Amino acid sequence: MLLVIPRVLGTRQLQQARALLDQGHFVDGRLSAGKSARRVKNNEELHANASQMQQLNALVMGALVDHPLYQAAALPHRVATPFYARYTPGMTYGDHVDDPIMGPPGGHYRTDVSTTVFLNEPEDYEGGELVVRTPFGEQRVKQPAGDAVVYPSSSLHHVAEVRAGERLVAVTWTQSMVRNPQQRELLYELYQTREALLEKQPDAEETTRIDHVYVNLVRMWAEL
Ligand code: NI
16 A cells, blocks of 8 residues: 655644755765665765754654554554655666665664655656555655655665756655554555544444454554
């Protein structure tokens, strides 16, 4: 499942995030790449001082982790500190699959869900779509600033070459309580149905039963 979550960051948060990005400097993204990704990765990553990084992470991750759709779709157990990536003309990130295990020794986590948060507007650059291969074909994603997209970390994906302007994104990974992407997708469908029922007929017997099934499926499938 590839899911776009609109307006995770609001206008003010985006202004603050971009001001912080302006203060840092960017280094070659290959430094943080695994062995096979290094061959196809051509972008830059923010190298900021600790206080800028802390503020950025609080802004971006605070908003993402609090978002009910992210919670429902990713069912997060552990969430990684994000990277802030910049693509200028000629830069691209070729077809790859994200590393299965990330984090420092002692702080390892499994990557189940990949997230990109768009930090500038689609009009600010040409190209630069996130292209994810799904069972139903390629999905090309280029969203307004503040939107996030989540997709299974097991998917093959790439970032199309930026031909003009500058693409700014935050990328992060989640270890989900529910490892299996099909199970997460079913839970997300059921969650949406439950939300709609709670809205339309909160006192109906069917609503109680769907709620019961949803909650107990999460309990059955979640691993901590
Ligand atoms: Ni990737």
